[in-house]
Amino acid sequence: MVTPLTAQGTQLSAEQVGYLSAGPGRAAETALARLIDGGLVRVSRDGLVTAVHQNNHGATTGVEARILSYARTPVRFDTIVQSTAHSTEMTQLHQHLLDQGLMQHPRRRNPAWGFSLLLAAVLLLLGFVTPVLFLGVPIAVGFGLWQRGRKAVTRAGKEALLHVAATDRVHNVAVYGFCGKVNRRPVAEDFGLSQSIVKMLPLNQRRKRRSSSDGGGCGVSGGCGSSSCSSSSSCSSSSGSSCGGGGGSCGGGGGS
Amino acid sequence: MAGIADLGVGIGWRSEIDLTVERLPGVDFVEVVAENLHIGHLPESVTLLLERGIPVLPHAVSLSLGGADPVDLNRVEHLGKVAEAVGAPMVSDHVCFVRAGGLDSGHLMPVPRTKDALDVLVANVKLAQENLPVPLALENVAALLEWPDGELSEGQFLAELVERTGCWLLVDVANLYANARNIGTDPERFLDEIPLERLAYVHVAGGEHHGDVYHDTHAHAVLPEVLGVLDELCSRVRPPGVLLERDDNYPSDTEIASELAAIRAVVDKHGPAQWLN
Ligand SMILES: [Fe+2]
Numbered sequence: 001m002v003t004p005l006t007a008q009g010t011q012l013s014a015e016q017v018g019y020l021s022a023g024p025g026r027a028a029e030t031a032l033a034r035l036i037d038g039g040l041v042r043v044s045r046d047g048l049v050t051a052v053h054q055n056n057h058g059a060t061t062g063v064e065a066r067i068l069s070y071a072r073t074p075v076r077f078d079t080i081v082q083s084t085a086h087s088t089e090m091t092q093l094h095q096h097l098l099d100q101g102l103m104q105h106p107r108r109r110n111p112a113w114g115f116s117l118l119l120a121a122v123l124l125l126l127g128f129v130t131p132v133l134f135l136g137v138p139i140a141v142g143f144g145l146w147q148r149g150r151k152a153v154t155r156a157g158k159e160a161l162l163h164v165a166a167t168d169r170v171h172n173v174a175v176y177g178f179c180g181k182v183n184r185r186p187v188a189e190d191f192g193l194s195q196s197i198v199k200m201l202p203l204n205q206r207r208k209r210r211s212s213s214d215g216g217g218c219g220v221s222g223g224c225g226s227s228s229c230s231s232s233s234s235c236s237s238s239s240g241s242s243c244g245g246g247g248g249s250c251g252g253g254g255g256s
Numbered sequence: 257m258a259g260i261a262d263l264g265v266g267i268g269w270r271s272e273i274d275l276t277v278e279r280l281p282g283v284d285f286v287e288v289v290a291e292n293l294h295i296g297h298l299p300e301s302v303t304l305l306l307e308r309g310i311p312v313l314p315h316a317v318s319l320s321l322g323g324a325d326p327v328d329l330n331r332v333e334h335l336g337k338v339a340e341a342v343g344a345p346m347v348s349d350h351v352c353f354v355r356a357g358g359l360d361s362g363h364l365m366p367v368p369r370t371k372d373a374l375d376v377l378v379a380n381v382k383l384a385q386e387n388l389p390v391p392l393a394l395e396n397v398a399a400l401l402e403w404p405d406g407e408l409s410e411g412q413f414l415a416e417l418v419e420r421t422g423c424w425l426l427v428d429v430a431n432l433y434a435n436a437r438n439i440g441t442d443p444e445r446f447l448d449e450i451p452l453e454r455l456a457y458v459h460v461a462g463g464e465h466h467g468d469v470y471h472d473t474h475a476h477a478v479l480p481e482v483l484g485v486l487d488e489l490c491s492r493v494r495p496p497g498v499l500l501e502r503d504d505n506y507p508s509d510t511e512i513a514s515e516l517a518a519i520r521a522v523v524d525k526h527g528p529a530q531w532l533n
Contacts, residue, residue, distance in 0.1 A: 039508045045274045052508045
C-alpha cells in the first residue's frame with residue numbers, strides 16, 4: 001500500500017491508520033490483523049485467539065506485544081480487542097498521534113449549540129432595529145461553534161488519511177475493520193474468520209465498519225460516512241461521524 | 257483389517273488449532289479426543305473434515321481398562337456413539353488406568369505387568385469390545401514409574417493382550433522413547449516382541465529433556481530421537497498411519513507442517529509413497 005505521510009513527513013503505520021479511522025478499537029483490530037497475517041497468533045473457529053510463541057516473539061509495536069501477552073492463553077476475539085483498546089500501549093499510541101498533531105482532545109458537543117446559532121440569527125434581525133444588538137451576533141455565533149464540539153482527528157490527520165490506500169488485508173482492517181467489506185467481500189474472510197467470530201465485537205464497533213466496491217485504494221477522511229470510496233451499502237449511516245465527531249467516544253473498544 | 261490401511265499422515269484435531277488443521281497441507285486423517293465431543297453437536301470443523309472425506313478416529317483417555325474398578329459402560333457407550341457419529345473405522349484408548357478407589361489420577365497410569373493385572377485388563381478390554389460398534393486399538397503409555405514384581409516385558413505384555421483379545425495396537429513412539437529414557441525400556445526389543453501385523457497406527461509427539469528425564473509434554477517439538485524410534489519401527493513394517501499429537505503451545509502452521517513433512521519423510525524412506533496426498 002501507499003503509506004501515507006503526515007505533514008511532518010512521518011509514515012503512518014497500519015495501527016495509526018486504524019486509530020485515526022475509527023479509534024482505539026480499530027487500532028486494536030489492526031494490530032491483531034497484523035499478528036494473524038504474520039502467523040504470530042491463531043484464531044480458532046470458536047473465536048479463541050492464541051499466541052504462537054510464548055515470549056512476544058515477532059511483535060513490532062507495543063500494541064502488538066500487548067496482544068501477544070494477552071494471548072499466551074486462549075482469549076476470546078472480542079475480549080482481546082477490547083482489552084487492547086483499553087491498554088497502556090494504546091494510550092501511548094494515542095499520545096503519539098496527539099504529539100504528531102494528527103489528533104486533538106475532542107470537545108463534547110453540547111445539544112444547545114443550535115440554539116446559540118438561532119439566537120445569533122434573531123440578534124442579527126433585531127440589530128436592524130436596535131443596532132447595538134449586532135454586537136451580540138459574533139458572541140452568539142462563537143459560543144455556538146464552541147458548543148458544537150471538536151472532532152478528535154485534526155485536519156492534518158484527515159489529510160494523512162486521504163492518502164491511505166488499503167491494498168493489503170491488514171490495511172483493509174485498518175480502514176474498514178474486520179466487519180467491513182471490500183468489493184462486497186467481508187474483510188474477515190481474508191483472514192479465514194467467520195462472521196460468527198467478528199460478530200463477537202460490540203455493536204458500536206461493528207457499526208464503524210466501512211465498505212468499498214472499488215477494490216480498495218479509496219481515500220479516507222476518517223469515518224464511514226465521509227469517505228471518497230463508493231460504498232457498496234454495508235456502510236452504516238448511523239456511524240457517519242466516526243472518530244471524534246460526536247465528541248470523544250472514538251473507537252468501539254473504548255477510549256484512551 | 258478393512259478401513260485401517262493407508263490412513264497416511266495425520267494430526268490430532270484440537271479446537272484451538274481447528275482452522276490450522278483444516279488448511280494444513282498433508283493431513284490425511286485426524287484423531288479427536290472422544291471425551292471432548294458431544295453427540296449430536298459435532299464441531300463445525302470436524303464436520304467439514306468429514307465432508308472432505310478425511311477419516312476421523314476417536315481416541316479415548318478415560319476408559320481406565322487397566323483398572324480394577326468395573327468398566328464404566330457409559331464411557332464405552334459414549335466412545336461408540338462418537339465412532340458412529342464420525343463414521344470411524346476404529347477407536348482407541350490406552351493400556352492404563354486413570355481411576356482407583358474413587359480417586360482420579362489425572363494421568364495415564366501404567367498397569368503392573370503381572371499375569372494377574374493382565375487378566376483384569378483382558379476382561380475389561382473384552383467387555384469394552386462387546387459394547388463397541390468398531391474395533392478397539394490400545395496404546396502404550398509413557399510411564400512415570402514401573403511397578404515392582406513385573407513378570408513380562410512391555411512388549412510381551414502387549415503381545416499377550418493382543419492374542420487374548422484380538423485388539424489392535426496403537427504404538428506411540430514418543431512414549432516408547434520416554435520409557436527408554438526414563439525407565440530403561442529397550443525400544444528395539446519392544447518392537448521385536450509386539451505383533452506388528454496388528455499395528456493400527458502410530459503416534460508421534462514432542463517433549464523435552466529435563467536433565468536425565470524426558471517429559472512427554474505434547475507441547476514441544478518432536479525430537480530427532482523420537483523420529484529415530486519411528487524410523488526403527490518403519491524399518492520393520494510400513495505403519496498404516498502415523499499421527500502427530502500436539503496438545504499445547506501450538507507452534508505456527510509452518511512448523512506444524514514441517515513436523516508432518518518430517519514424519520512423512522521417515523515413513524517414505526522405507527518404501528514407495530503409497531499414501532494419497
Ligand atoms: Fe499417544
